[in-house]
Amino acid sequence: MKRRYILLVTLPYLSHAQSADYSQYVDPFHGTEGDGNIFPGVVAAPFAMVKLGPDVQDGNRDAYSGYLPNGNIFGFSMMHESGTGGAPKYGVVNQMPVLGQVENPLADLSVPRAEPDRATVGYYRSALENGVIVELAGTEHAGLYQYTFPTGQSTSVVIDVSHVLHSFRGMGWDQTYARGQFNVFEDGHYEGSGTYNGGWNLAPDWTIHFCGHFSATPQVVRTFSGVGDRASRYDASTSASGTERLGGVFTFGQGTVTSRVGISFISTAKACQNVNNEIPPGTELPALVSRAVDRWNTDVFSKVATTDTVPSNLQQLYGSLYGMHMLPSNRTGENPGWASDEPYYDDWFTLWDTFRCTTPLVQILQPAAYEEQIRALIDIWRYDGFLPDARSSNFNGRTQGGSNADNILADAYVKGVRGAVNWGDGYAAMVTDAESVPEPNNDLSARDSSTKHGRGALPDWLQYGYITPKYTRAVTRAMEYAGNDFGLYQVANGLNMAADAEKYLGRSRNWRNHWNRDVTSLGFSGFVVPRNTDGSFVEQDPLKCGGCYWAEPYYQGLPWEYSMAARHDMATLVGYAGGPETFVRRLDKMFEPGIDPGNPKFNGTIVNPGNQPSFATPYLYNFAGRQDRSVERSRFIAKNYYNPGVAGLPGNSDAGSMQSWLLWNMIGLYPLTGQTTFLIGSPWFESLTIDLGGGKRLDVTSTGGNSNTAYYVQSLEVNGQPWDKAWVSWSDVFENGGSMAFVLGPEPRSWATGELPPNPASGGM
Structure with missing residues (x-):
């Protein structure tokens, strides 16, 4: 029975006391x-x-x-x-x-x-x-x-x-x-x-x-x-x-x-x-x-208010808020595994999907629930031995790449989540991921090591500083392990553990060991590829990844995409790619139609909006001084591959990750999980207010434009002051609230002439 799409504007049962539905x-x-x-x-x-x-x-x-x-x-x-x-x-x-x-x-x-x-x-x-x-x-x-x-x-x-x-x-x-x-x-x-x-x-x-x-x-x-x-x-x-x-x-x-x-x-x-x-x-x-x-x-919808009256915009705004609050499941008081006074959440399906966009937004919209979720993750480590990457029916299972709960804990720490969180235990849980090899769980999809939790390819990471083809998803794991280790650096640094901080910052740069500058594709040089135990690189076509699934070196993404994945070390990456101008041209190539015949849904572009490895790609222009391109590319994805219909998402929602990506696009920001940096895009609405709790709020306004044609940033004021950077920090607009006032227009303008976004791991090149 094919369902017809009809906007449901009234409810069969509605409380008369409800003032704003x-x-x-x-x-x-x-x-x-x-x-x-x-x-x-x-x-x-x-x-x-x-x-x-x-x-x-x-x-x-x-x-x-x-x-x-x-x-x-x-x-x-x-x-x-x-x-x-x-x-x-x-x-x-x-x-x-x-x-x-x-x-x-x-x-x-x-x-x-x-x-x-x-x-x-x-x-x-x-x-x-x-x-x-x-x-x-x-x-x-x-x-x-x-x-x-x-x-x-x-x-x-x-x-x-x-x-x-x-x-x-x-x-x-x-x-x-x-x-x-x-x-x-x-x-x-x-x-x-x-x-x-x-x-x-x-x-x-x-x-x-x-x-x-x-x-x-x-x-x-x-x-x-x-x-x-x-x-x-x-x-x-x-x-x-x-x-x-x-x-x-x-x-x-x-x-x-x-x-x-x-x-x-x-x-x-x-x-x-x-x-x-x-x-x-x-x-x-x-x-x-x-x-x-x-x-x-x-609890949810009233946290975000707008003066916009365009039905499709409101459907996507509030529908996305709904979709991203389905999982995980709050099972506090319903944990059969152990007795604990801590909150308990299950159905993390999966952190690989949600750490990029969803968990940073949950922290903003649901700070109390978010603190509970952080505490729950740490409690799972206390009793199951490792943080989960995916968990349902009270059982850890399905680590697709890295130990990405590390990223989430680091993100919470650097953004000031304290409350009842035991950060000594939180950091110890992260160290378990970084130093302890989980027992194999005989997963038929990937027999090489554990997919249950932790870092199955850790032996290579510790011995070589890279991951060999002995392990499936070798390059995906290496790129994510580097990001995970950066998360440990962030928390160790905050806890004044200088030796640990130095060690994990160094390990966070090991993604560079997979960079082969001699590999070429479409006129560009340098890509991350698998590497053998003797240090030699495996021959790899950057436009191919086999099935791009459990058994291959790259999971749900091409080598081209993973070669852009060092979010904590972007200055190094831009340099490796040939400098800012070449980096911009390289990003442009990723959005060019007809290059990848295996991606027909998105017109053969290398960028795949339906998979998480491409989530940040349209915003990376900000690291090369081209904020206008970030706006153009991200808005293209939002307007062409998202809509309010029954097929209105570009791929699996993945526990709300797609909806949270769209919500960030509407706000005009993109989070870099594990850092306090938010890359600036362009807002959809003339007025958007986010209730941050505790009497704080973020007001995002825009004049002179619209979300379909006139969306390029002409100028920006943050908290009433002129702003010339293509990024803001947590302390600028979220920690105590704030305002962002955009002037938009139909043509690009070079307004972001100030300091580039931070590159915290980009020393020692």
């Missing part, structure tokens, strides 16, 4: 197609644990977030990820309405949709072809299903504990049901648990508990168990347990029935507590929707 500009289906993989279902609060929505099957197509625009719905589940690639995760604690009596609860019970699904913030609706209307709402740890059954028909609700989202890619990343239990009690409520394993992060067994109540007394209740698609036992028993598929079937008469369900990683008792505390008996669906709208407006 920014949620009217949010379409939850934004980014659900075109590989965006956004979850469109119910997320009742930012970072909520429960993400309640449909699970769709459409041939052998992976439904990463559960949703697909076409195909049959085969359940509505309580847990999902959002915007991720790799393989689906979760799709557990499921219900499926079935018309009439159910003869075999393990058969394919999927049903087409009679019309496109509908959604607003906090609300989801599916009209099934069998006549059942399913409406969903929820809270942070519980969900509400409302079933409206067709007149004259009895309907059953099937609860299949074995239900998960499957992957059909053949990569060995599928999820597996291991065992479960299901119990029906005399008062009609049910409790149980399911244990699962696998998925993209190769997780071992993990368990989710559930507790559910129906608003009506069922005519018949039966439990079942069986193997495959056939129930070997299906009767009036009140319990089932074991390794077979199992669950329960509740049959009702016509009318409307609601189902309240709580979940917990701790116990069924905690799941019952969650549902009874958050959705007590008698709670109506409109009240939950209104509560969710109020929560999102208060």
Whole structure:
């Protein structure tokens, strides 16, 4: 069923007390197609644990977030990820309405949709072809299903504990049901648990508990168990347990029935507590929707205000704010791994995706939650031994390149995050990444070393100062390890650990050991390439990277792209590339259409806006005195590859990383994670105010231009003073608030004639 894109400007359920409803500009289906993989279902609060929505099957197509625009719905589940690639995760604690009596609860019970699904913030609706209307709402740890059954028909609700989202890619990343239990009690409520394993992060067994109540007394209740698609036992028993598929079937008469369900990683008792505390008996669906709208407006949308009235701009602004607050999941009080008074967040999917743009923006918009997340990362190290790069179902797994939690901790440290963060432990966690080799985890995608956490290729890094082809993703890892070590330098320097600071600053320059000045491509010389143990360089075409995936030297990016990745050492890079003028021409070449036939979605440019290695590329002109080019290139990407539609993202959202990139473009800045520097672009709006908390705010204004044609910076004042630099620091505009007043125009102007952006590692060339 193809969903038509319709802007939802009014809500079916809206609190009369709500004075400013920014949620009217949010379409939850934004980014659900075109590989965006956004979850469109119910997320009742930012970072909520429960993400309640449909699970769709459409041939052998992976439904990463559960949703697909076409195909049959085969359940509505309580847990999902959002915007991720790799393989689906979760799709557990499921219900499926079935018309009439159910003869075999393990058969394919999927049903087409009679019309496109509908959604607003906090609300989801599916009209099934069998006549059942399913409406969903929820809270942070519980969900509400409302079933409206067709007149004259009895309907059953099937609860299949074995239900998960499957992957059909053949990569060995599928999820597996291991065992479960299901119990029906005399008062009609049910409790149980399911244990699962696998998925993209190769997780071992993990368990989710559930507790559910129906608003009506069922005519018949039966439990079942069986193997495959056939129930070997299906009767009036009140319990089932074991390794077979199992669950329960509740049959009702016509009318409307609601189902309240709580979940917990701790116990069924905690799941019952969650549902009874958050959705007590008698709670109506409109009240939950209104509560969710109020929560999102208060906690997220109201943090950013603009005088702009262009609908598409407002849709992208508030839709992007919504999309970047889906993950990680706040599971404080729901950690089954260890007892701790620290906050706990899970579903980091993944820091490789989010450290560039998302986490710096979360710090600005959600400083309290951000401090909690930093503390949670450090607590994971305390008990699991390493910081995560990706984590879900309470298990570290899938380090794609470097140990990029180091970058996030460094970014928080240099921007003054203190509070209850134990920075002694934080730095010790970073040192673990930098000095301890994680045990191999037998990942079939990359057998050379661990992909679970830490730095699997660390032995080469320590011995040679570069990474040999013995290790997969060698160049990607080297470039990222250098950035990770720069993060350690930043924190060590702040903690007055001079010897450590000197060591890690030196190691942060080791990316230079991969630079082969003799490699040429498209008339330019010098690229980062793999290097052998004897010091010789591996022959490499800078326009090729094989599959650009787990087994190759370059991950999700060409050698051309990775050769621009030394963000902490840009003066060195500009020099290696031939100086500022050559560096500018080299960047221009990366935006030239038709060069890379493997990138047809973006007209064959080397720059790939759908992958994170290209996120900063359009802003690098600032390091060569051409701020106007940064504006031109970044605005081109924003306006041509982003839009408010269902396919409005240039690639996987990747837990909101795409949306946060666009939000920085709207603000007119780009963050350099691990540094206090923000590169200046050009704002979209005449007026944009960001609430920084504590009575502080950043006001960004512009005159003389517009976001589509007249967007070149003519002049800038920062905090009321003329500004001639193509960058600002954290202390300039964020630490205590501030203002940036732009004058824009239709033609480039050389206004940024002052000091170039800092290059903190660019000594000792």
